[in-house]
Amino acid sequence: MYDQSVIVFERYLQRLSVMMNRLEAYAETASKQEAILQTSLAPGMFPLVQQARTAIGFSMRTCYPLAGLEIPEIESHEDTVADLRRQIKEAERYLQALSARNFTKAAEREIVTTAGFKELRLGGETFLTQYALPNFFFHLSMAYAILRQCGVPVGKGDFDGFHEYPAGFAF
Template sequence: MTPPLFSASVPVFAHYLGQMEAMVERTKGREAILGARLAPDMFTAGQQIATAAGFALRVACPLAGQAVPADADHGMDRIGLLRRIVATRAALAALDPADFTGAEARMIRHRAGFAELHQDGATFLHLFGMPNFLFHASMAFAVLRAQGLEIGKADFDGLHDYPHGFRF
């Protein structure tokens, strides 16, 4: 049986990183929108994507009892973001599900902004890791959509299906 926190993390991260990869691909010819923000004090779309990718490893690796690998600087342009996503998905795929056995109780010490937290694995994933990953993925989607990239809910989750041009 696959450990529950593996199933609740690695496949979810990999899936949504794939969705972000497709959205970044769609910026070809409009790469400048990766530098756009929703508000002046928020991250750019590119930084939101990079941060989401970073969160995937920042969460999955400690759950597997491993150190988070150093974050290679691939750049914030379209090609760099695509390389970052591909590298992150490869690192996730290399994680052994067996290493997640007992992760629910594994104590993880980490930072959340300026706060120092010490959480069990289940709390770390469900109340910190996954919400932060999805926050940054959602913000990237919102910036790209606000900049006129034709994306919708189906592009975000890869599950919904709507007729072309349908929006709500």
């Protein structure tokens, strides 16, 4: 389960970093960046900064319990692109500290977590495939959607790192 968790999160945390690059290039001033970071798609939804933090947090909330280890805490200091970058780097370092050996019994572990205000008890495989990965990608997708809504020139290739389109192509 190491490849299905750690490797996936490492890749997509890098993609989140690419999207932060696009945000910085588009919104050159701190005040413009802050305005975009505080944008949400609809009332009651997390703003971009919290969508990104939640995605980052899901990488830890997933991999460490699957490895049978305590979840490391990544603190948020401020609502800035620089702090999100720091959090991404910190999460990447924590993920790199894990090895495939940590995951030998991951599928058999019972993972206790919360979904909003609901406590969940799930087997490792169900936890990863039906809860954690979909939630990570939900929050990553919301961050992408907010960036697009704000005019930041991000595309599918920025999100997944595979797609390429010619300049000016609507993606």
